[in-house]
Amino acid sequence: xxxxxxxxxxxxxxxxxxxxxxxxxxxxxxxxxxxxxxxxxxxxxxxxxxxxxxxxxxxxxxxxxxxxxxxxxxxxxxxxxxxxxxxxxxxxxxxxxxxxxxxxxxxxxxxxxxxxxxxxxxxxxxxxxxxxxxxxxxxxxxxxxxxxxxxxxxxxxxxxxxxxxxxxxxxxxxxxxxxxxxxxxxxxxxxxxxxxxxxxxxxxxxxxxxxxxxxxxxxxxxxxxxxxxxxxxxxxxxxxxxxxxxxxxxxxxxxxxxxxxxxxxxxxx
Amino acid sequence: xxxxxxxxxxxxxxxxxxxxxxxxxxxxxxxxxxxxxxxxxxxxxxxxxxxxxxxxxxxxxxxxxxxxxxxxxxxxxxxxxxxxxxxxxxxxxxxxxxxxxxxxxxxxxxxxxxxxxxxxxxxxxxxxxxxxxxxxxxxxxxxxxxxxxxxxxxxxxxxxxxxxxxxxxxxxxxxxxxxxxxxxxxxxxxxxxxxxxxxxxxxxxxxxxxxxxxxxxxxxxxxxxxxxxxxxxxxxxxxxxxxxxxxxxxxxxxxxxxxxxxxxxxxxxxxxxxxxxxxxxxxxxxxxxxxxxxxxxxxxxxxxxxxxxxxxxxxxxxxxxxxxxxxxxxxxxxxxxx
Numbered sequence: 001x002x003x004x005x006x007x008x009x010x011x012x013x014x015x016x017x018x019x020x021x022x023x024x025x026x027x028x029x030x031x032x033x034x035x036x037x038x039x040x041x042x043x044x045x046x047x048x049x050x051x052x053x054x055x056x057x058x059x060x061x062x063x064x065x066x067x068x069x070x071x072x073x074x075x076x077x078x079x080x081x082x083x084x085x086x087x088x089x090x091x092x093x094x095x096x097x098x099x100x101x102x103x104x105x106x107x108x109x110x111x112x113x114x115x116x117x118x119x120x121x122x123x124x125x126x127x128x129x130x131x132x133x134x135x136x137x138x139x140x141x142x143x144x145x146x147x148x149x150x151x152x153x154x155x156x157x158x159x160x161x162x163x164x165x166x167x168x169x170x171x172x173x174x175x176x177x178x179x180x181x182x183x184x185x186x187x188x189x190x191x192x193x194x195x196x197x198x199x200x201x202x203x204x205x206x207x208x209x210x211x212x213x214x215x216x217x218x219x220x221x222x223x224x225x226x227x228x229x230x231x232x233x234x235x236x237x238x239x240x241x242x243x244x245x246x247x248x249x250x251x252x253x254x255x256x257x258x259x260x261x262x263x264x265x266x267x268x269x
Numbered sequence: 270x271x272x273x274x275x276x277x278x279x280x281x282x283x284x285x286x287x288x289x290x291x292x293x294x295x296x297x298x299x300x301x302x303x304x305x306x307x308x309x310x311x312x313x314x315x316x317x318x319x320x321x322x323x324x325x326x327x328x329x330x331x332x333x334x335x336x337x338x339x340x341x342x343x344x345x346x347x348x349x350x351x352x353x354x355x356x357x358x359x360x361x362x363x364x365x366x367x368x369x370x371x372x373x374x375x376x377x378x379x380x381x382x383x384x385x386x387x388x389x390x391x392x393x394x395x396x397x398x399x400x401x402x403x404x405x406x407x408x409x410x411x412x413x414x415x416x417x418x419x420x421x422x423x424x425x426x427x428x429x430x431x432x433x434x435x436x437x438x439x440x441x442x443x444x445x446x447x448x449x450x451x452x453x454x455x456x457x458x459x460x461x462x463x464x465x466x467x468x469x470x471x472x473x474x475x476x477x478x479x480x481x482x483x484x485x486x487x488x489x490x491x492x493x494x495x496x497x498x499x500x501x502x503x504x505x506x507x508x509x510x511x512x513x514x515x516x517x518x519x520x521x522x523x524x525x526x527x528x529x530x531x532x533x534x535x536x537x538x539x540x541x542x543x544x545x546x547x548x549x550x551x552x553x554x555x556x557x558x559x560x561x562x563x564x565x566x567x568x569x570x571x572x573x574x575x576x577x578x579x580x581x582x583x584x585x586x587x588x589x590x591x592x593x594x595x596x597x598x599x600x601x602x603x604x605x606x607x
Contacts (some may be wrong), residue, residue: 081589084461114463126444
């Protein structure tokens with residue numbers, strides 16, 4: 001939980017972070033800072049290394065060099081050497097570009113698996129199904145239903161995740177990430193494959209979640225209307241390098257960004 | 270409250286009824302010693318299949334080493350009952366055997382569970398073969414001629430051990446640890462991203478599966494008068510896997526049903542006229558079942574009253590609602606304006 005004392009402080013610092021796959025450099029020398037409570041966008045052409053940065057932040061790949069620091073309650077952790085599940089427990093939640101739900105399970109189970117922070121019973125209780133187990137399970141189910149209600153999925157609670165339409169699957173991924181009680185939420189193309197009305201709904205929802213749960217959000221997105229609408233600051237990545245950063249208005253008029261997206265003007269043709 | 274307790278009551282009543290019916294039939298001599306042996310094998314296969322299903326079906330880790338854990342349980346129980354020839358010796362032996370199996374499962378699981386799919390299968394297969402060869406070469410295990418323990422396992426203890434194992438494993442699966450196992454099976458990267466320690470979840474499921482594999486071995490070692498290393502060859506591991514796949518990966522009741530079904534098939538094929546072609550018929554039955562139910566008898570569903578309701582949705586409708594049955598149901602008659 002962040003309070004007024006921590007607003008304006010850094011929550012995430014990436015300094016000189018590089019990620020190499022053999023001879024290929026996916027991310028090179030990236031510096032990035034997120035402050036508590038910010039909503040920051042990360043954009044760039046396909047293959048620029050945006051998802052690689054998410055994978056660095058969540059421990060899927062350790063950085064080749066550089067420092068990734070995450071601060072929560074005045075405690076600084078180096079995410080560089082941590083396992084993905086430990087990073088989740090530290091307070092970083094994420095969604096995936098290519099949706100990774102537990103497809104064969106009901107929607108509610110997807111959220112219940114993620115709700116582990118308030119499971120008070122021990123393994124012995126689990127084997128014997130004591131009353132303590134029953135109470136805890138009931139609570140987990142109720143909290144999962146509450147999250148589904150917030151994400152507009154409560155009517156689909158018993159549907160299999162793979163049977164949901166695309167937009168709802170993306171919402172379920174956010175619900176599942178929220179169930180881990182993150183303070184920093186990483187959203188990888190949350191609006192991909194959504195129609196304009198769904199995107200508008202989602203934009204509103206992301207803003208609401210951020211206020212309600214005091215979240216800091218880092219967002220990868222190709223839908224420029226969403227990015228320009230909600231993000232306070234934007235980083236632009238191209239070929240693994242940060243080529244620009246600033247407010248949406250600054251980014252829109254930055255020549256380097258326009259060049260990365262539209263290509264260089266051929267002057268002497 | 271009563272609504273929540275109802276499934277517990279139904280399960281309890283059906284368990285007690287099963288126990289009582291078999292008990293009475295045994296006392297009346299209708300179930301003779303041949304059928305008693307079959308029932309014992311079915312019970313042991315149930316515990317083996319349900320515990321392997323936890324590893325293969327629920328956690329998605331392809332293990333072919335269950336015969337090894339069974340051997341550890343069987344030999345430990347046999348050795349303990351040879352020194353303490355009482356029922357309590359048997360129970361102590363089964364617990365000790367299961368703990369040894371769990372400990373070996375932990376030691377084997379920690380390095381091998383990093384492997385995936387076929388590689389894990391080969392590693393666990395190797396582990397089971399090492400255990401079998403060790404049993405064959407140690408003198409205290411009787412070498413190739415094996416051990417000759419007495420029988421202490423009566424129907425009451427057999428039933429308690431079988432039902433107890435199944436209930437404990439089912440409870441495990443419906444807890445946080447079980448949900449983590451299923452998450453690992455469904456998508457490991459996603460599981461890690463929501464805080465599941467996948468290495469721990471896999472190892473824990475493997476250890477619990479090994480523990481109950483040891484229990485099943487202990488039941489074997491205290492029922493059949495003779496245990497030899499060759500019983501616990503890789504064919505045993507395959508037979509257990511056949512039951513799991515036949516019943517359905519990820520269905521406990523499926524494993525139970527498949528174990529009973531194979532027991533019945535074995536009894537039917539015990540007819541002296543069929544002996545020459547017995548294995549052919551057995552294999553044919555398996556092939557036919559897999560062709561028509563590739564997902565196993567139960568798929569990943571559990572046997573429950575709710576399942577029956579979903580199969581027969583309209584016939585159970587109370588008589589007071591809807592007077593024209595032809596307008597509803599699976600016949601899909603077009604709606605007629607009233």
